[in-house]
Amino acid sequence: MELTLKDVEVPDYAWLTYSVCAMTKDACGWGGWIIEALFKRTGEHHATGTGDKVLPHADEMQICPQCGLVLFRTSASVRMDLSADQTPVHGQEGIDYEVSEMRYEDD
Secondary structure (H helix, E strand, O other), X not given: OOOOHHHXXXXXXXXXXXXXXXXXXXXXXXXXXXXXXXXXXXXXXXXXXXXXXXEOXXXXXXXXXOOOOEOEEEEEEEEEEOOOOXXXXXXXXXXXXXXXXXXXXXX
């Protein structure tokens, strides 16, 4: 639970795809960007389209976040690369959200 960036395998790039919930009559019509895949360059050849290692991500099932039905992935897809000057935002000035301290409770 207390993992930091140095404790996890950080992706080098991600493919995002615009998807819509429109596969069935009862689909809710949601549309938005989903993570298609996350990749890490390891220097080894992996059995992927890029040859890079694919990393696990939250929406591998590619289901609608509103109603839970299967999403239709459109042809609108972009690759996003990690910037060379990537720095963690936790605790920096100018960030418009608060990060609460983690507290544990006994059951």
